[in-house]
Amino acid sequence: MHETDSMVMEFSVPNTLESEIDELITHYPEKRSVTLMALHALQAHFGFVSDAGIEWIAQKLDQTPLAVLELVTFYPMFSREPLGKFHFRICRTLSCALNGSEKIYWALCEQLGLDKNVHKRQTTPDGRFTVEFVECLACCNKGPVLFLNEDFHENMTEESVSKLLTICNGDNSSERKGTGK
Amino acid sequence: MPQKNRLILKNLDNKDYNNTLSCYLEEGGYETLKKALSLKEKTTQDGKKLSPQQQLRDEVKASGLRGRGGAGFSTGLKWSFVNRASGKPIYLVCNCDESEPGTFKDRQIVHKDPHQLIEGMIISCFANDVHLAYIYIRGEFNEGAKILNRALDEARSRNLLGKNILDSGYDLEIYIHRGAGAYICGEETGALSSLEGYRPQPRLKPPYFPAALGLYMCPTIVNNVETLCAVKHVIEIGASQYAKLGIPSDPGTRIVGVSGQVRNPGYFEVEIGKITLGQIINDLAGGPRSGRHIKAIIPGGSSSKVLRADEKITLKTKNPDGTLSEKVVDVFDLPFDSDSIAAAGSMIGSGGIVVIDDTTSMVEVAANVSEFYVHESCGQCTPCREGTRWMNKILKRILAGNGRRDDVDELVRISQNIMNGRSLCAFGEAASWPIESYVLKFRDEFLALCASAEDSRKEIWGEAGINRFA
Ligand SMILES: Cc1cc2nc3c(=O)[nH]c(=O)nc-3n(C[C@H](O)[C@H](O)[C@H](O)COP(=O)(O)O)c2cc1C
Ligand code: SF4
Ligand code: FES
Numbered sequence: 001m002h003e004t005d006s007m008v009m010e011f012s013v014p015n016t017l018e019s020e021i022d023e024l025i026t027h028y029p030e031k032r033s034v035t036l037m038a039l040h041a042l043q044a045h046f047g048f049v050s051d052a053g054i055e056w057i058a059q060k061l062d063q064t065p066l067a068v069l070e071l072v073t074f075y076p077m078f079s080r081e082p083l084g085k086f087h088f089r090i091c092r093t094l095s096c097a098l099n100g101s102e103k104i105y106w107a108l109c110e111q112l113g114l115d116k117n118v119h120k121r122q123t124t125p126d127g128r129f130t131v132e133f134v135e136c137l138a139c140c141n142k143g144p145v146l147f148l149n150e151d152f153h154e155n156m157t158e159e160s161v162s163k164l165l166t167i168c169n170g171d172n173s174s175e176r177k178g179t180g181k
Numbered sequence: 182m183p184q185k186n187r188l189i190l191k192n193l194d195n196k197d198y199n200n201t202l203s204c205y206l207e208e209g210g211y212e213t214l215k216k217a218l219s220l221k222e223k224t225t226q227d228g229k230k231l232s233p234q235q236q237l238r239d240e241v242k243a244s245g246l247r248g249r250g251g252a253g254f255s256t257g258l259k260w261s262f263v264n265r266a267s268g269k270p271i272y273l274v275c276n277c278d279e280s281e282p283g284t285f286k287d288r289q290i291v292h293k294d295p296h297q298l299i300e301g302m303i304i305s306c307f308a309n310d311v312h313l314a315y316i317y318i319r320g321e322f323n324e325g326a327k328i329l330n331r332a333l334d335e336a337r338s339r340n341l342l343g344k345n346i347l348d349s350g351y352d353l354e355i356y357i358h359r360g361a362g363a364y365i366c367g368e369e370t371g372a373l374s375s376l377e378g379y380r381p382q383p384r385l386k387p388p389y390f391p392a393a394l395g396l397y398m399c400p401t402i403v404n405n406v407e408t409l410c411a412v413k414h415v416i417e418i419g420a421s422q423y424a425k426l427g428i429p430s431d432p433g434t435r436i437v438g439v440s441g442q443v444r445n446p447g448y449f450e451v452e453i454g455k456i457t458l459g460q461i462i463n464d465l466a467g468g469p470r471s472g473r474h475i476k477a478i479i480p481g482g483s484s485s486k487v488l489r490a491d492e493k494i495t496l497k498t499k500n501p502d503g504t505l506s507e508k509v510v511d512v513f514d515l516p517f518d519s520d521s522i523a524a525a526g527s528m529i530g531s532g533g534i535v536v537i538d539d540t541t542s543m544v545e546v547a548a549n550v551s552e553f554y555v556h557e558s559c560g561q562c563t564p565c566r567e568g569t570r571w572m573n574k575i576l577k578r579i580l581a582g583n584g585r586r587d588d589v590d591e592l593v594r595i596s597q598n599i600m601n602g603r604s605l606c607a608f609g610e611a612a613s614w615p616i617e618s619y620v621l622k623f624r625d626e627f628l629a630l631c632a633s634a635e636d637s638r639k640e641i642w643g644e645a646g647i648n649r650f651a
Contacts, residue, residue: 027356029313029397032378040320040359067378074380075361076556077320093282094483095440095535097549135364135553136282136483137321140440140533141447150323 011052017045021060031061035071039078048079076134084123084130086168089147090156092119093136096143100157104144105133107158111165129168186426188414188434189407190450193293200328202335205296211341213417217304218349237308241412243420245432249286250276250367250405251482251531252607253431253519256412260309260402262392269399273306273314274376276405278360278367280319282483282553283533286436286448287406291318291325295332299355301409303341304416306353309402313354317372320361329357364557368606369403370395371559382561383606407436427453431518435532439466442473442538451517458488459513462536469538477537477623478512480522481530483550484611486618487537488512494525527618543623544630547592547616548576554612565609568599572616583638583650584631592620592627 020041024034035057042053049072058065072078090096090105109116112129121132139145142154148164192198192208205211220233231239242257263271275298279287290298298316306314318326333355336342344352358376360366366381370389373396375381388394395401404412411433415423424432431453440446444467451461458478462468469475475490492512497505515521522529537546551573560566572595575588596613603609620627638646 027354028376030377033358033376035378036361036375037359040361061378063378070380071361071378075320075363077362092549093553094479094546094549095283095446098441098535098537098541134321134362135556136280136284138279138285138288138319140283140285140535141438143440143446147321152324 011050011056013042013056014045017041018060025061032063032067034061035063035068036075039068039072039075043078048082050080079121081123082127083121085128085174087130087147087149089132089134089137091135091137091139091143091145092133093140095136095140096145099143101133101144103158104146104156104161105131107161108165111162186434186452187450189290189294189297189410189436190448193289193297198293200293200295200332202296202332202339205294210296211300213413214300214303214307214341215347217307217416218347218351234308234310237304237416240420241308241415244415244423245420245429246408246411246415246423247431247519248405249407249411249435249532250403251281251484253529256404256408259392259404262390263309263402264393264400265310267393267400270313271309271311272396272399272401273302273309273311274369274372274396274401274403275302275314275316275409276367276369276372276403277316277318277322277325278364278372279322279406280364280367281531281533282550283438283440283479283535284482284531285438285440286532288322288325289436289448290406290410291322292328295329296336297410297413298329298406299332299336299341301411301413302355303346303353305402305404305409305412306355307351311402312352313356315356315358315376315396317358317360317366317376319366320359323359326357326359333357363559364553365559365606365608368608370606372403373401380559382559383608385605427455428516428518428520430520431529437461437517437532437534439534439536441479441534441536442470442475442541443467443536444470454516454518454521456517457513458515458517458534459511461517461534462513466534466536469536473538473540475536476539476541477543477546479533479535479537479615480525481528482533483535483553483615485522485530486527486614487543487622488525488527489622492525492622494521496521496524543619543626544576544579547619547627548573548580550615550619551576551612554608558608558612562604562609564599565604565612568595568609569612571595572613576616578650579627579630579634581650582630582634584627585635585647585650586628586631588631589620589624589627593617596620 021038024037038057043049054065054068058068092101106116108131112124114122114131119133123130137145144156145154146156220236223231238260246256247253248256277287363381365371366375368383369391370384371381391401391403427433434450434452436448436450438448449465478488493509496508500506519529554569555573558565558569596617599613600610635647638649
């Protein structure tokens with residue numbers, strides 16, 4: 001899944017994004033501290049964290065690429081591969097589970113042809129949908145809860161999740177919605 | 182039941198209240214900060230000079246306020262440990278990681294009343310000579326981070342933050358630092374590692390007590406969102422008034438969250454120790470759903486030990502003459518305060534109550550909770566990293582119908598080999614206490630599943646079948 005040299009050449013960080021990161025550098029006594037926020041910024045813009053992105057952050061913050069990669073692989077929110085245009089993150093932790101989060105997950109997986117017994121991040125072959133189970137989202141009173149991209153949905157049922165899917169399916173724009181920026 | 186004495190949640194759910202600065206100012210916002218900034222040096226009777234900062238710290242200490250992040254440590258005492266003689270800057274980090282399963286209180290404050298948190302932070306920073314502070318917010322609170330950033334900008338535009346705040350000569354900046362989905366960032370030293378740009382692995386204490394060697398190896402205060410809001414109320418109404426709320430060993434109010442299998446899950450601000458677990462669950466959260474019965478209660482986030490609904494607890498109370506008297510109470514009659522929940526062998530933790538009813542298997546609960554700790558162990562120490570996985574494997578095997586009688590004690594044994602300081606941070610305890618408690622308190626459920634599986638294998642394979650799926 002790693003890019004070829006020609007893709008690295010094409011990698012370019014827009015000025016607005018770079019100045020956002022320059023601003024972040026002023027927030028901390030040490031540049032290294034910006035790594036996490038820079039990763040968020042790049043993932044929000046590119047949809048995932050590429051090798052080229054890691055190199056770019058490392059250079060910008062005077063770090064080794066390994067120091068950056070070390071964070072990417074630790075934190076669950078980062079992805080090394082492009083995420084689907086529609087990214088479902090469903091809470092699987094206790095309070096949501098007691099209120100049926102498993103059913104929501106199964107319904108989604110079945111309708112998308114994904115393996116419902118796999119809890120790790122899965123993307124449909126056409127690259128449109130990514131589904132994963134995540135841990136407690138601190139909204140346990142409204143469980144089951146989920147994120148569809150950056151939008152939060154509470155008190156989900158099998159019906160309401162199917163409705164969400166229908167809306168996604170009817171959306172033919174190529175933009176990924178709600179990139180968290 | 183009406184909720185009396187609300188401090189932190191006083192405004193935030195009112196229909197015409199919103200999270201803007203103008204709305205906060207209309208409700209008297211930032212008046213307490215003004216009061217704090219305008220304090221004058223005081224001389225005590227014995228001639229000692231007390232700076233405004235010292236007066237504020239004394240006030241917080243006198244209030245008896247205990248941290249709301251989980252450990253329940255005295256805030257005033259924590260502040261008094263800060264090394265003020267090192268010559269290094271002092272940092273303050275607001276812990277807004279809120280990732281303890283069952284906890285959703287800080288989210289309400291951040292989303293609906295961010296300025297209350299900011300005011301509490303500025304007062305706390307001023308009291309501790311902090312000039313740079315961070316809000317460590319979990320990555321999934323992307324909306325919350327935006328709201329806070331906007332609120333911080335508003336505060337800057339009114340000179341409530343930045344240089345020479347309200348002409349007091351005091352400078353402070355507060356920035357947001359977002360996590361990215363790892364529970365261990367809630368552990369204070371994990372949060373500091375994360376802020377420094379390292380993997381969020383907790384640090385060994387000693388020597389890395391934040392008060393001495395915290396962020397960038399400088400003295401650092403880490404406090405929870407709700408704690409910092411409570412500080413604002415302590416300063417606003419005064420320590421003696423604040424200490425009248427709650428009970429002497431655990432004063433004030435706190436926000437409890439009730440979730441799981443109840444009719445009206447939600448969050449409620451209650452006066453500590455003046456309401457029972459039963460009142461919170463039955464009166465505030467509507468009690469069990471129709472036709473169901475409560476079987477188990479997790480009183481303080483998923484890391485706390487479970488309580489059986491039919492448990493009896495012996496409470497010791499001090500009489501006015503100093504003697505102790507004992508009283509046996511029902512779980513539901515247990516006052517909701519640190520001491521009473523501790524007397525029941527559990528902890529009030531982050532105030533996240535999870536209710537489990539009789540339709541749910543405790544083995545399922547154990548497997549679900551165990552899965553969380555497997556995912557979230559930072560992997561730094563072996564008992565925690567391996568032990569959590571081992572327990573999870575056994576629990577899944579039992580659920581798959583392949584348990585054996587020995588598994589029940591094995592789970593207890595493994596959990597006891599993770600806890601009691603055998604791992605580097607308190608996550609080890611957080612991951613093993615609950616599992617140990619489920620097995621010890623609901624042994625019959627675990628044993629029944631294991632025994633029937635073992636017997637049916639024995640029927641087919643003979644004695645050799647017992648360990649077939651071990
Ligand atoms: C594994 C683990 C997770 C924690 N998660 C949180 C959290 O999400 N939020 C929080 O405020 N404190 C959390 N804590 C407690 C913090 O380490 C620390 O005690 C707390 O933030 C101090 O603030 P307080 O004194 O105001 O309670 C956690 C502790 C451990 C061991
Ligand atoms: S106890 Fe667990 S979470 Fe804490 S440092 Fe060790 S491995 Fe990491
Ligand atoms: S358990 Fe799902 S949000 Fe907390």
